[in-house]
Amino acid sequence: MSESIPLSLSDVHALASATLRANGISDEQSQALADTVTAAERDGCKSHGLFRIPAYVQSARNGLVNPVAVPSVHDLAPGVIQVDAHNGFAPLALRVGREPLVEKTTSQGIAALGLINSCHIAALWPEVEALAERGLVAFAFVTAASYVAPAGGTKPLFGTNPMAFAWPRPDGKPPLVFDQASSASARGEIMLHQRDGKPLPEGWAIDADGQPTTDPAAALAGAQLPFGGYKGAAIALMVELLAGALIGGPFSFEVSQMDKKDGSLPPRGEFIITIDPGHCVSADNKTAQLAHAEALFSRMLEQPGTRLPADRRYQMRQITPTEGITIPRTLFEQIKNLQQV
Amino acid sequence: MSESIPLSLSDVHALASATLRANGISDEQSQALADTVTAAERDGCKSHGLFRIPAYVQSARNGLVNPVAVPSVHDLAPGVIQVDAHNGFAPLALRVGREPLVEKTTSQGIAALGLINSCHIAALWPEVEALAERGLVAFAFVTAASYVAPAGGTKPLFGTNPMAFAWPRPDGKPPLVFDQASSASARGEIMLHQRDGKPLPEGWAIDADGQPTTDPAAALAGAQLPFGGYKGAAIALMVELLAGALIGGPFSFEVSQMDKKDGSLPPRGEFIITIDPGHCVSADNKTAQLAHAEALFSRMLEQPGTRLPADRRYQMRQITPTEGITIPRTLFEQIKNLQQV
Numbered sequence: 001m002s003e004s005i006p007l008s009l010s011d012v013h014a015l016a017s018a019t020l021r022a023n024g025i026s027d028e029q030s031q032a033l034a035d036t037v038t039a040a041e042r043d044g045c046k047s048h049g050l051f052r053i054p055a056y057v058q059s060a061r062n063g064l065v066n067p068v069a070v071p072s073v074h075d076l077a078p079g080v081i082q083v084d085a086h087n088g089f090a091p092l093a094l095r096v097g098r099e100p101l102v103e104k105t106t107s108q109g110i111a112a113l114g115l116i117n118s119c120h121i122a123a124l125w126p127e128v129e130a131l132a133e134r135g136l137v138a139f140a141f142v143t144a145a146s147y148v149a150p151a152g153g154t155k156p157l158f159g160t161n162p163m164a165f166a167w168p169r170p171d172g173k174p175p176l177v178f179d180q181a182s183s184a185s186a187r188g189e190i191m192l193h194q195r196d197g198k199p200l201p202e203g204w205a206i207d208a209d210g211q212p213t214t215d216p217a218a219a220l221a222g223a224q225l226p227f228g229g230y231k232g233a234a235i236a237l238m239v240e241l242l243a244g245a246l247i248g249g250p251f252s253f254e255v256s257q258m259d260k261k262d263g264s265l266p267p268r269g270e271f272i273i274t275i276d277p278g279h280c281v282s283a284d285n286k287t288a289q290l291a292h293a294e295a296l297f298s299r300m301l302e303q304p305g306t307r308l309p310a311d312r313r314y315q316m317r318q319i320t321p322t323e324g325i326t327i328p329r330t331l332f333e334q335i336k337n338l339q340q341v
Numbered sequence: 342m343s344e345s346i347p348l349s350l351s352d353v354h355a356l357a358s359a360t361l362r363a364n365g366i367s368d369e370q371s372q373a374l375a376d377t378v379t380a381a382e383r384d385g386c387k388s389h390g391l392f393r394i395p396a397y398v399q400s401a402r403n404g405l406v407n408p409v410a411v412p413s414v415h416d417l418a419p420g421v422i423q424v425d426a427h428n429g430f431a432p433l434a435l436r437v438g439r440e441p442l443v444e445k446t447t448s449q450g451i452a453a454l455g456l457i458n459s460c461h462i463a464a465l466w467p468e469v470e471a472l473a474e475r476g477l478v479a480f481a482f483v484t485a486a487s488y489v490a491p492a493g494g495t496k497p498l499f500g501t502n503p504m505a506f507a508w509p510r511p512d513g514k515p516p517l518v519f520d521q522a523s524s525a526s527a528r529g530e531i532m533l534h535q536r537d538g539k540p541l542p543e544g545w546a547i548d549a550d551g552q553p554t555t556d557p558a559a560a561l562a563g564a565q566l567p568f569g570g571y572k573g574a575a576i577a578l579m580v581e582l583l584a585g586a587l588i589g590g591p592f593s594f595e596v597s598q599m600d601k602k603d604g605s606l607p608p609r610g611e612f613i614i615t616i617d618p619g620h621c622v623s624a625d626n627k628t629a630q631l632a633h634a635e636a637l638f639s640r641m642l643e644q645p646g647t648r649l650p651a652d653r654r655y656q657m658r659q660i661t662p663t664e665g666i667t668i669p670r671t672l673f674e675q676i677k678n679l680q681q682v
Contacts, residue, residue, distance in 0.1 A: 077450030077620035079420050109418030110453045110614065114621050137587060153644035165579050176582075178575040228569020234519040234650050237641075238506045241517075245634040246478060248622040253640060273451070273614065279418035280455050281589040293586040299594060300578075303494035309575050 004326040012325065013038040015335060016053055022339045023057045025067040025089075032091035036122045041325045044316035047188030048123040050327050050335060055121055055265065056089065057338045064258070064266050065089060065119040071096045079108045082247070085118030087267045093118050094127050094270075101274055102134050109279030114247030115270040124164035125179035125310070127272065132166035132175030135286070137275040140164040140179075141239045143249065143268050146256035148183045149223040151233035154210030156223040159252030160187050161239035168277070170290045174317075176297070178309035182236035183224040190216050190224070195328075242271040345667040353666065354379040356676060357394055363680045364398045366408040366430075373432035377463045382666045385657035388529030389464040391668050391676060396462055396606065397430065398679045405599070405607050406430060406460040412437045420449045423588070426459035428608045434459050435468050435611075442615055443475050450620030455588030456611040465505035466520035466651070468613065473507035473516030476627070478616040481505040481520075482580045484590065484609050487597035489524045490564040492574035495551030497564040500593030501528050502580035509618070511631045515658075517638070519650035523577035524565040531557050531565070536669075583612040 007015065016037045020030035033056060040048035060067040069088025073096060076082050081100050085093035097113050104111035124140040131138035144159025164179035181187075184204045193200055194216035205219030206212055213219055226232030244251040249269020250258070258266035278286045300306050348356065357378045361371035374397060381389035401408040410429025414437060417423050422441050426434035438454050445452035465481040472479035485500025505520035522528075525545045534541055535557035546560030547553055554560055567573035585592040590610020591599070599607035619627045641647050 074623055076623065077617075078448070079452070080450035080620050082621075082623060107419070108449060109421035110451055111420070112451045112616065112621070137582070150641045150644060150647045152646035152648065153641070154646075155644055157641055157644070165575075167579075167582050176578075178579075180572045180575060184569075227572045228525075230650075231521045231568050231573070234506075234521060237517075237637075237650070238508075238519075240637055241478070241508050241634055245630050245637070246616065246618055246621050248630070251633075251637050251640075253637075275453065275587065276418075277587055279421050280423075280453070280587050282415055282417065282423060289586050289589070292592075293582055296578075296581055296586070296592050296594075299592075300491045300494070300498055303491060303496055303498070305493035305495075306491045307493065309571075309578070 003329055005329050005332040006324055006326050008324040009038055009042055009321055012041045012050060016050060019053055019335050019339050020056060020060075022341055023060050023067070024341075025056070025060050026069075029067060029069070029089050029092050032095055033089055033122075036091045036126050039126050040123060042317055042320045043313035044320070045123060045313060047186060047192055050331060051188070051192070052121050053335050054338060058262055059119050059121075059265060062260050062262055064260060073097055073100050076114075079104060079111045080114070081111070082114045082116060084116055085267065087117050088119065090115065090118040090120040090270060091122055091126075098130060101272065102131070102136065105136055105274040105276050110273070110275045112274075113272040114249075115272070116247055116249055117267045118270060119265060119267050120270055121265055123179055124162050125166075125177050125313075128164045128166035128179070129175050129177050131272075131274055132168040132177065135168050135276070137168070137277060138164075138166045139273040140270060141242045141272075142270040143240055143243045143252045143255065144187065145259055145265060146253040147187055147224050148226055148233075148236055149206065150237070151226065151230035154206060154223065157253055158182070158226075158233070158236040158240055159255070160224065161236045161243075161252065162186070163235060163239060167293060168290065170287070170294065174310070174314050176293075176308055176310065180227075182226055182232050182239060184227045184232070185224065187224070190219055194220065243269040247271055344670055346670050346673040347665055347667050349665040350379055350383055350662055353382045353391060357391060360394055360676050360679050361397060361401075363682055364401050364408065365682075366397070366401050367410075370408060370410070370430050370433050373436055374430055374463075377432045377467050380467050381464060383658055383661045384654035385661070386464060386654060388527060388533055391672060392529070392533070393462050394676050395679060399603055400460050400462075400606060403601050403603055405601060414438055414441050416441075417455075420445060420452045421455070422452070423455045423457060425457050426608065428458050429460065431456065431459040431461040431611060432463055432467075439471060442613065443472070443477065446477055446615040446617050451614070451616045453615070454613040455590075456613070457588055457590055458608045459611060460606060460608050461611055462606055464520055465503050466507075466518050466654075469505045469507035469520070470516050470518050472613075472615055473509045473518065476509050476617070478509070478618060479505075479507045480614040481611060482583045483611040484581055484584045484593045484596065485528065486600055486606060487594040488528055488565050489567055489574075489577055490547065491578070492567065492571035495547060495564065498594055499523070499567070499574070499577035499581055500596070501565060502577045502584075502593070503527070504576060504580060508634060509631065511628070511635065515651070515655050517634075517649055517651065521568075523567055523573050523580060525568045525573070526565065528565070531560055535561065584610040588612055
């Protein structure tokens, strides 16, 4: 029997959607989640693809998430909106907040969105990419649970706390996007190594005694390390403050205190900043600003071995809509089983 | 003869100010520069202290900088201002822009400042610290010259491109601040190693052939490396876009094209974002937001070996106002000689 199952992107969407709906997750929430899961599989971003469906289902089943929540948007200041996900999943809440955020940004020049009470397991890049597709520069920051040791420490405190950034590109090119954990690796990458029985690279983690480890299980029980030493740790701390104290969200260690240790993740905060380039120069000349950026990218790509941050995802995106993707049979069966409620 | 010269902080300020004025730099520009140089010496931040005076003087002498420039402030959008330094030094331009930026931020919730045509050799932390002293969250980003290789590349392209962040603290505590190069080391640190004849740590730089080096001269002729591999390089790229294309400033490689290779640095851009925490929650409760952050800091500092990012500077700040500082005799004499125009 084959170890992997081939799926078209429509199959992915249908499988995700049916499984989520079967578990009482509303049509709107399921649609938004299935869209982000499908986008991840389309881009070869396995750790945020169908692999995450069990956690979504578990979060809905154990009551940490409200599967029928309807997000609400609140105007906090001329440049700030809040989206309250009311303990629902992030993707629908972000979708609901996007248009008000774009409107504020194009009128004010810069704006921010604080997303609170949201169950956030998806990647950040789909949101910043969508905002950059609207011509904006976008940043996003999200906490996680207590996984990463602070600089000089040995016990988990910070989340993997990704920071994402997107810059719009002209002529129909997809935006320049990066979405990177402030830890040496994403949590999902360690989980994939564990699933596949592979050792971790050096420098990713320490065990529960604070000693370096390459064992995924020991790493998950110990602490992940920040990327780049104290500088990555400073970014992790910044993300805690932005997606936590600033917008009234929990810190990663507070998320962990609420954690039911069953693969789900309690609701938390995300912070987004968007900037309209046209308002950042004295004569609005967005064409020239974007052309200037293209000159930098060209200069960089002249050097052999370089690439733009999201290029691997965009390359996969050229292939998977026609060729489809594969997932491990075990995962496929696990998801199918979750449809039996 | 002693190799070092003791100076009080007033001596530092007077020495800096007299040397700058003797070279035709206006009283206002000299005052702002001497303030930042003195703040750096006060905090033990040697690479931005009196060590930088020769570069300031050289920049004024060779005509890259206008030593009598008067910065102007322009309102670009409800949330965005531009400060044009008119080829003067950054510290005065930032001082002139600060009040308008604070006003915009407290009314809009979030605001941005694009500083253009500024000769920027100072650290970023004095500005974000000053903004956080006003109760705001602040980010700052600045390009440099072409020093750092992109991920996968071997030739300099990006600047050392520091990113700074500050968070206000209650009860008269100085703000939480970090100011970190997106390279493995600051340029100034390599220059200090060269001056002192010390080898560089591994991982800081490659030579002109793209090979790892610990020789400061080979590093300065080759390329610095980003911190944390491709993630630090992504941050360097982000800084180029924010302080360059977004606000109409030059990229680091364009700064290098204008460089006269005499220790001065051509004018460039800086980008600042400020956020008023009170506008980021539905009921303005800044006391609770800041108290929440303090709980995170306490939790972190419970772990032996941890510290808050700016703590070493703040510790020096307790000592130097009474005990003074020292600088190498060679530097002291170099600066004194610069007073002979």
